[in-house]
Amino acid sequence: MDAQITDLPTLIARYKSDSESVYNTWFVGGEARMKAFRSIRLGVRNTVSAISAGTFGNDFKGSPLEVVLAAITEQKQVFEGAAHPFYWKPKLRIPDIYENEVNKKAFGLFLNACLNATQEGQVLAEMSRLAALAIKGLGPSVASIVYFLHPTLVPPFNTAIVNGFNTLFGAKLKLGSWESYFAMREAMLRTNEQHRMLLSNDLGALAGLLFEIGSNRIVLPGNADSVLHEVQEVAQRVAKKRHEQTLHDAQEASEHTQTQHVLIRIGRALGYDVFVARNDRNRTCGGDSFAMLTLPRLPALALPVDVRQTVELIDVLWFSKGGTQLVCAFEVEQSTSIYSGILRMKDLAMSIPDQQSHFYLVAPEAREQEVVAQMLRPAMQGGGDSFRLGYLPSGELRQQCDALCRFGVDRSVLLKMARSHNLT
Template identity: 55%
Template sequence: MAANLKELVQRYKADPESVYNTWFIDNEARMKAFRSIRRGVTEVIEAIKAGTFGNDFKGSPLEFVLTCITEQKQVFEGAAHPFYWKPKLRIPDIYENEENKAAFGRFLESCLSCSTADRIIREILTLDDCRIKGLGPAVANILYFLHPTHMPPFNTAMLNGFNTLFADKKPLGSWTAYLEMREAIIHANEELQPALSKDLGAISGLLFDVGVGKIALAGNFQTALEFDRAKLEKALKKRHDDVRKAQEEENSHLEMQFTLTRMGRDLGYDVWVAANDRTRSLAGISLQSLTLPELPLLEMASETLKTVSLIDVIWINRLSRQIECAFEIEKSTSIYSGMLRLLDLASSLGDRKYDFFLVAPDNREKEILAQLQRPAFRNLGSVAFRYLLFSDVSCNCEAMGRFGDDWRVLLKVARGE
């Protein structure tokens, strides 16, 4: 099977609309999600311990975690559905049953601190032994974002792809079946020489594309599924529309980065843009040509510094070399994760209070207001969060850059605080 698998992988990697190219490779939203989900899982654990988790999915900290996952629309669009509270079936039974809720919290806490796959598998088996109704391997999607090199994600399409590729009949809701799938996935990945990636999201994306019929099997593969042509064409059209929408969102994000970069320069600041965006260009001009080659020296842990380096735009005083202002542009990704990056930056800069800005489309204003009400972002001594809507920035950027004295000109159009 190895030769056929390699040929399948080559087609997967060559397709510009495959999961590999639209979600796995060089996807800022995917990379941002890891830290947000880890932080969200911590909140779930703390809420369960404190007795504030609630008795419904809606409004619980678990809803935030699954929102971050389902924002990865190419692969995880329906990932939240298994966690919705279904009152008639009383599943998943982690909302009303306090013992089950506590067991779920212990499971997440143990997995969060695990460093080996064997330990995670033991925790899965312990959770499975609890026989919590409705709580099956959909949880693996959370585990993937905690341990991407140990645990593959899991959904119906991936299961269908696995059964097609391996001529198997694994059932949907079984942890035992998931663990058997995991072993086969890891073995197949290692057989590729070199593997698609140590991150199991890459080969899981291949299973997804096979499972929805995006990639048809050929050669000696025996196809276990027959795809309805109309259904397949509908799936391919949706993938094409998703890719186009993602490109439009990416372009809008880049345009706003350029706008804020130019405004900062007009106001007399040096500008830093996110390290993974520096080489991007608009109308033949690269962000790299307008911005600093590196951040000023900041005393912070290397992991925190890496997070801060991904902040979309930072304005820096040319004389003092101090950070004056920072912006996170949230076109479609999690508002919460952007706020965390700004908070990390503020907490590393000393006692002074900083004014940082979320920049978002007008239709996301309600989401911003909801996040600003979270307990984690109230009464922060180190940072004042305000937000700017795309329309306000676009309509006023030229005037603010020309007539403003410093970053405070933004307060004329900013909202919040």
């Protein structure tokens, strides 16, 4: 299949230059995307473990798979409906991986094999095996999970992406067809190879372009008249919604930065060394440069390389002065995944079990019930005394910043504000 337009580089340039495209708001501009990969991998591993142990359950809700899909669906518009194919529809008995133990175990084996695969052929073989099983209701939508395990090999698959592909390539692929998915993947790999210098090894960049075309946010020159005639009002609503979302994201990013600034100020006032997420060091707030107020690099904790890379993305860390004792870790979640934040901090806690550290989720008061509910999930429990987890309301924290800096002696100043179950 060959693209129906001859000037694909120009189309890619339009896509990349649009500040509100998913390329800029998600692929290269989404901080949450960077943090999601390891958290989703951990969630998939938990799903495999639960299926193996017989504790997965017989419904999507409450299962570790729900945690995985919740983290995926929060990856901006591209994955907005990624969880829908996995909802248990009892009247239709689909997808048949909840009540059917044979299918459930096959799904677990598939996820485990994809987790451990190191080569393209292994991933494709597993996807082909799953397709051959023809599990009722379980189709190529699983690609949206596997993408986060192998982003250079497996593109995501949803309605808008398929529509965009069909429009760009003049194809007639079907959403629920494995055959269609494999055909789309091959064409995407070939196109991505031809235009890799304009896109990325990560297939998410090209998938985002197809998503924009399929959502009628990007209209192809040869398709303009018919598209604008048929869906002009829809396209305008999509554009308006995207613009509003972009403004909302910008506001949340500002509040996120303000909250990080408050945590940096309080930590320094209490006499701690402070580390801020490596991708946030170039930020400023209130005239203060984060780089000037924080450690230039993460202290020498005995962490595996992959864990260390994740820890370096935790929003704010407090360390004992001049030492390597982790005092507190903070994840600021204005609207991003609560699950991912807890998983990152739990991963850190399990890697340094002998340090009596405190871990906090910092989120708006409006999210308190959601935060507490996620803290109490069975999948988020465990770790004993090494995982002291609490919730701090970000609005109150910002309001009380000066008082905490002035009257606080050590990390205990946070305890009266925190909602927690095992902080001491």
